[in-house]
Amino acid sequence: MAQDGVFGALVKPESMLIDGEWVAAVEGGTLPVIDPGTEQQIGAVALGTAADVDRAVEVARRACDEERWMRLSAQHRSAVMWKLSDLIAENADELARLESMDVGMPEPTAKAMITEAVNMYRYFAGWADKVYGVSAEIGPAEMRFQGFTRKEPVGVAALITSWNAPMIGNAMKLAPALAAGCVTILKPSEEAPLSTLALGALALQAGVPAGVVNVLPGLGSVVGAALTAHDGVDKVSFTGSTAVGKQIVQAAAGNLKKLSLELGGKSPMIVLPDADIDAAVPALAVGMFWNSGQICTAGTRLLVHSDIADQVAQGVAEAGKAMKIGYRTEPGVELGPLVSQRQLDRVEGYVAKGREAGATVLSGGRRVGDKGYYYEPTVLTDVDPSMAVVEEEIFGPVLGVLSYDEIDEAVAVANGTSYGLASSVWTRDINNALTVARKLKAGRVNINIHRAGGVQLPIGGYKQSGWGRECGPEGIAEFLETKSVVTRMWA
Numbered sequence: 001m002a003q004d005g006v007f008g009a010l011v012k013p014e015s016m017l018i019d020g021e022w023v024a025a026v027e028g029g030t031l032p033v034i035d036p037g038t039e040q041q042i043g044a045v046a047l048g049t050a051a052d053v054d055r056a057v058e059v060a061r062r063a064c065d066e067e068r069w070m071r072l073s074a075q076h077r078s079a080v081m082w083k084l085s086d087l088i089a090e091n092a093d094e095l096a097r098l099e100s101m102d103v104g105m106p107e108p109t110a111k112a113m114i115t116e117a118v119n120m121y122r123y124f125a126g127w128a129d130k131v132y133g134v135s136a137e138i139g140p141a142e143m144r145f146q147g148f149t150r151k152e153p154v155g156v157a158a159l160i161t162s163w164n165a166p167m168i169g170n171a172m173k174l175a176p177a178l179a180a181g182c183v184t185i186l187k188p189s190e191e192a193p194l195s196t197l198a199l200g201a202l203a204l205q206a207g208v209p210a211g212v213v214n215v216l217p218g219l220g221s222v223v224g225a226a227l228t229a230h231d232g233v234d235k236v237s238f239t240g241s242t243a244v245g246k247q248i249v250q251a252a253a254g255n256l257k258k259l260s261l262e263l264g265g266k267s268p269m270i271v272l273p274d275a276d277i278d279a280a281v282p283a284l285a286v287g288m289f290w291n292s293g294q295i296c297t298a299g300t301r302l303l304v305h306s307d308i309a310d311q312v313a314q315g316v317a318e319a320g321k322a323m324k325i326g327y328r329t330e331p332g333v334e335l336g337p338l339v340s341q342r343q344l345d346r347v348e349g350y351v352a353k354g355r356e357a358g359a360t361v362l363s364g365g366r367r368v369g370d371k372g373y374y375y376e377p378t379v380l381t382d383v384d385p386s387m388a389v390v391e392e393e394i395f396g397p398v399l400g401v402l403s404y405d406e407i408d409e410a411v412a413v414a415n416g417t418s419y420g421l422a423s424s425v426w427t428r429d430i431n432n433a434l435t436v437a438r439k440l441k442a443g444r445v446n447i448n449i450h451r452a453g454g455v456q457l458p459i460g461g462y463k464q465s466g467w468g469r470e471c472g473p474e475g476i477a478e479f480l481e482t483k484s485v486v487t488r489m490w491a
């Protein structure tokens with residue numbers, strides 16, 4: 001049960017973290033937490049409402065105005081962030097257990113994500129004392145000015161995340177927000193709130209002052225909507241679907257709050273005729289099926305040169321079939337269930353639509369068992385770019401395979417959706433790889449691997465995959481305002 005271990009020790013049951021205290025929701029509601037591998041309820045968390053949002057925003061504004069975080073020296077804040085990373089690392093096994101219980105992913109997958117989160121807090125801890133601007137001498141000889149820029153925290157930041165990788169999603173937002181000096185309200189997904197609550201507790205333990213990290217679980221349509229519309233919030237950093245991203249743009253218009261939006265994707269993997277097929281096939285399968293395809297950057301469209309299309313499609317289908325699906329704690333399990341019945345219905349619906357439109361199911365295409373939301377890695381052929389299954393984000397283990405004859409044709413198809421998050425090119429020819437990389441309209445291009453990146457490099461979307469970037473220097477810039485200060489100089 002969720003109450004065992006680190007969560008039970010740190011988090012008061014059915015409570016939210018506001019101003020350093022664990023408090024029940026104003027209206028007293030709770031939200032059940034379901035293990036997607038068994039469909040059993042494993043706990044419950046507080047169910048926030050707009051009244052809790054008002055309370056949290058008031059606290060956050062006060063913490064911001066009192067400079068509870070910013071009045072500490074940059075070195076002190078950096079040390080606190082590093083301490084937080086240590087606490088996450090020390091509790092990695094327990095946090096991985098919690099995360100895998102909530103999301104369904106195998107524990108080793110969750111552990112890998114927690115290691116990545118630790119790295120993010122450490123990287124941004126290093127940024128806390130490197131936030132500074134530029135200086136310039138301005139003006140003609142008879143009236144000179146000395147100017148400089150100050151980089152200031154944007155203020156109260158609402159951090160809203162999706163359920164597919166909560167510890168990473170949180171780290172990509174909370175780490176730069178803290179490094180920039182912001183005060184935060186975290187709103188985890190209703191599908192997977194546990195690790196975010198534990199994170200709030202660890203932040204307090206690390207020495208983040210009360211009120212600087214608040215955690216507010218609840219429904220997106222209630223808590224998320226109230227936060228994004230609230231005049232007391234200066235910035236929203238959101239990870240989730242493009243549809244909700246568009247609602248947030250509208251909700252944020254009232255006080256024109258700053259927005260960063262990490263949205264959906266339909267990322268292409270382009271295999272050129274000279275690719276090393278034996279090396280590529282297993283890596284393509286991982287690029288698509290890891291975390292059961294519930295990854296924003298998953299390589300959901302495979303574009304293969306017609307000379308090798310059948311061979312590569314067959315290889316990826318076999319690799320998918322060989323992946324062990326099962327409960328999160330079973331030894332050797334590579335893929336867990338989908339997160340919810342809703343997600344399972346969505347995947348089944350898209351595959352049915354694909355079949356109706358003429359797609360061939362080369363492998364997979366079925367639910368596994370009748371308890372838990374397990375679904376087979378699925379490869380569809382005989383698809384075309386206009387089919388919903390190829391054009392729209394499914395967020396499940398479903399790959400569409402398309403073939404092409406000319407590179408430019410492949411690039412046109414790759415760029416032919418409203419998304420532009422990630423992509424990959426597979427070839428032995430670096431010149432071709434870089435030429436394709438230049439032409440792709442995506443925030444990230446990987447070569448001979450799919451989904452490689454690191455906290456040092458920004459990730460984010462072209463087109464409707466989002467606004468702004470996370471990670472790298474761009475990641476902290478999203479949480480900073482720039483102020484120009486100019487003084488007249490007397491001769």
Ligand code: NAD
Pocket residue numbers: 160161162163164187188189190218219220221223224225226228239240241242244245247248261262263264265295296297393395421461465466
């Ligand atoms: P979602 O859009 O349904 O929900 C995301 C978050 O927004 C949740 O916390 C939810 O409670 C909240 N929310 C829902 N309605 C809201 C509203 N009206 N106002 C404010 N907040 C609201 O997405 P999801 O199903 O949780 O996650 C899957 C989606 O997230 C996919 O589209 C995936 O591509 C995307 N994603 C993107 C990235 C990225 O970095 N680009 C990373 C992970 C996931």
